[in-house]
Amino acid sequence: MCLGCQTAYYHNYFVKNSMRYYYDGDLPAIIQVGEHQFVERRLVNMWCMDTNIAWCVYLLNVHSLVNLYISQEVFHKLCPYL
Numbered sequence: 001m002c003l004g005c006q007t008a009y010y011h012n013y014f015v016k017n018s019m020r021y022y023y024d025g026d027l028p029a030i031i032q033v034g035e036h037q038f039v040e041r042r043l044v045n046m047w048c049m050d051t052n053i054a055w056c057v058y059l060l061n062v063h064s065l066v067n068l069y070i071s072q073e074v075f076h077k078l079c080p081y082l
């Protein structure tokens with residue numbers, strides 16, 4: 001419940017002046033994520049972006065390691081005495 005604007009926020013709607021308003025389209029600027037926890041939508045978007053970037057970096061590292069192992073394996077087949 002925001003005391004400033006007398007609005008109660010829920011996962012998919014908010015209540016103001018005894019009226020329930022469902023979110024349609026864009027999320028509100030501030031989202032209630034717990035009983036007493038609110039998060040700005042901009043921060044949520046940043047977390048989403050960070051997660052996506054972390055996955056991309058992880059996949060790039062896996063790709064590099066696979067390339068490294070495959071190239072070493074091929075190298076040893078070609079030059080077994082080295």
Ligand SMILES: [Zn+2]
Pocket residue numbers: 002003004005006007
């Ligand atoms: Zn408010």
